[in-house]
Amino acid sequence: MKDYLVRGISNSHNCRAFACTTTNLTNVAREHHDLWPCASAALGRVMAATLMLGAMNKDHEKVTVTINGGGPIGTILATTMSDGNVKAFVANPQVHYTYNDTGKLAVGLCVGTDGTLQVIRDMGLKEPMVSNVPLQTGEIGDDFVYYFMVSEQVPSVVSLGVLVDENNVVLSAGGFIVQLLPEATEEDITYLEDKMLGFPAISSLINEGKTPEDILGMIFDDIEILDHQDLNFECDCSKERMRAAIMTVATEEIQAMIDEDHGAELVCQFCNKKYHFTEEELKDIIKAKEDSANWNRR
Ligand SMILES: [Zn+2]
Structure with a gap:
């Protein structure tokens, strides 16, 4: 399945939503950088979030996300021209930790929490818009929730995930972002909170073959898909x-x-x-x- 992103809206619940599959492009990044599993997970999550941030903006706006949490992975940077293409790197690609209790990839430990998530939006006209927020958990998804709340004052649900097999191959990667529109009511907030309780991990859903449309359809029965965008890892160096x-x-x-x-x-x-x-x-x-x-x- 090709990597792609969809943008949609739920009118009955006053939300806008983005979802993407990024399995292939995360594997391309893994091959370019010889990423170990935790680095694949961290970089894959950041790339999915960056591509969705790009999809929120006008065409040709350059979006650059930089995370530096003081952990062993070092700086993570991803950038897109909001055209579905992303390029990205991590300072230390050969990093791997798992949590003892769950055996899950310890992305938060690798990234660290002593630092910031920075988003730069550059339309190429005036000064670029730069926002810095302190990292919350280093798990990336939580850090973007905080970013949207503090920098953009938009209550959001952010789910990002990457599943890696024992040979370090990325089996699935992607994410979704749901944002409450200004006209959202208390009922809409409660609806979304209830939906998210026990919601399956995004990487599992994609691994099962669920599409971005399927995933948004699991959250909203009236989801209306407005846009599709193909996604690729593409470097423009020369x-x-x-x-x-x-x-x-x-x-x-x-x-x-x-x-x-x-x-x-x-x-x-x-x-x-x-x-x-x-x-x-x-x-x-x-x-x-x-x-x-x-x-x-x-
Ligand atoms: Zn290059």
């Missing part, structure tokens, strides 16, 4: 972009790459693709830097 990155490095440092290493190898942090620059290419970059410096001096 040799040109890497060259532009080297252009920002001090000339002496580029000279050192030539003298000491006789070239340079850059690795894209989002997809681990390697880009090699020869001595000649580095010399050209130094020359281009000098030319532009001279140009600016005129």
Whole structure:
């Protein structure tokens, strides 16, 4: 089944809802980064949430989520242009803990709680909107509930999940977000709370073959699906972009790459693709830097 996202609305319960399956793209991220299970779970949850945040926004708004909770996994970062494509990384992909009592992946322990969840929304016009909230449990879902409440004043239910097998393969991944609309009543809140009591884990539902529409249909019998969006892990790195990155490095440092290493190898942090620059290419970059410096001096 392809990864996709749906956006829907329940008029009788005054809620809007998003649901997505992200199994394939989480496996792509796992392969790019050689993720161990806890890192697959943490990154998979963050990617699903980031894609749903993107779906809440206008086209071409760049949404970047950064989580740093001081745990062994380090920084987790995911970014989307709200077009269904996401790219993401974790600082330390080879991290794995399980909770002793349940045997479940200990995402909260890996992420930590001594830090923040940051959301940057950039429409490319004015200053980007930056929100930082303190992490609650590091389990990601709870942290987004808190983010929506504090930063956007929208009461929300957030469910994110990733199921990994004993060979570290991602069996299922995805999530849903339900948000109360401003006209929601006490009855709507109670309805949603009751529905969520004992609601199955999202990763189990997806593993059973449930679609995003099925899952929203389990919450609301009148769910009206408004939009579909295909989802992919896609990195937009290129040799040109890497060259532009080297252009920002001090000339002496580029000279050192030539003298000491006789070239340079850059690795894209989002997809681990390697880009090699020869001595000649580095010399050209130094020359281009000098030319532009001279140009600016005129
Ligand atoms: Zn890349």
